[in-house]
Amino acid sequence: xxxxxxxxxxxxxxxxxxxxxxxxxxxxxxxxxxxxxxxxxxxxxxxxxxxxxxxxxxxxxxxxxxxxxxxxxxxxxxxxxxxxxxxxxxxxxxxxxxxxxxxxxxxxxxxxxxx
Amino acid sequence: xxxxxxxxxxxxxxxxxxxxxxxxxxxxxxxxxxxxxxxxxxxxxxxxxxxxxxxxxxxxxxxxxxxxxxxxxxxxxxxxxxxxxxxxxxxxxxxxxxxxxxxxxxxxxxxxx
Numbered sequence: 001x002x003x004x005x006x007x008x009x010x011x012x013x014x015x016x017x018x019x020x021x022x023x024x025x026x027x028x029x030x031x032x033x034x035x036x037x038x039x040x041x042x043x044x045x046x047x048x049x050x051x052x053x054x055x056x057x058x059x060x061x062x063x064x065x066x067x068x069x070x071x072x073x074x075x076x077x078x079x080x081x082x083x084x085x086x087x088x089x090x091x092x093x094x095x096x097x098x099x100x101x102x103x104x105x106x107x108x109x110x111x112x113x114x115x
Numbered sequence: 116x117x118x119x120x121x122x123x124x125x126x127x128x129x130x131x132x133x134x135x136x137x138x139x140x141x142x143x144x145x146x147x148x149x150x151x152x153x154x155x156x157x158x159x160x161x162x163x164x165x166x167x168x169x170x171x172x173x174x175x176x177x178x179x180x181x182x183x184x185x186x187x188x189x190x191x192x193x194x195x196x197x198x199x200x201x202x203x204x205x206x207x208x209x210x211x212x213x214x215x216x217x218x219x220x221x222x223x224x225x226x227x228x
Binding site for chain 2: 034036042043044045046049089091101102103104105106107108
């Protein structure tokens with residue numbers, strides 16, 4: 001099955017700096033790559049996603065890049081703010097066969113943004 | 116904005132007891148999921164459900180687990196005889212299509228004593 005590795009496990013940055021979180025995956029059939037943000041005690045919320053036919057996607061201060069050849073994708077947050085502090089999870093989905101929607105998650109990155 | 120809801124938010128039970136976790140997916144969604152997250156670990160897929168039947172289940176989803184959509188709105192996860200290792204946060208999610216954005220509920224924290 002799919003194996004998703006996420007790094008780093010913790011990341012501390014100063015407000016205004018950029019943050020980058022990286023994930024690698026093993027299944028070349030994976031075709032959908034969402035990123036979720038989970039604040040303490042709250043539900044995971046989708047912040048951005050990318051499909052396999054696209055190399056990069058941007059939404060204001062957040063961007064995701066995908067390298068299908070190398071099987072890795074990254075989350076970039078620019079101009080970080082204290083409210084960006086949360087756990088971020090990457091995930092993958094493959095459209096093979098009967099796997100209707102199963103997401104494989106990374107272990108998460110605890111991002112702390114210091115004012 | 117519509118949200119997935121889950122009840123209860125917390126559940127404490129004795130080992131060997133049955134628990135039912137309830138979810139109300141977003142009303143026009145067609146695909147439903149259960150995930151769990153053991154404290155400090157990654158979110159793990161349990162089961163997906165579409166068209167009133169299980170689409171896929173993980174190796175975690177053994178005979179002690181079952182899912183049901185008893186009416187047009189609720190989606191339930193039943194654990195027949197809970198074990199200590201079932202203690203986790205259980206998330207329900209739903210999506211309108213595949214692959215599609217999965218919207219997660221707030222979770223039910225299950226503690227098995």
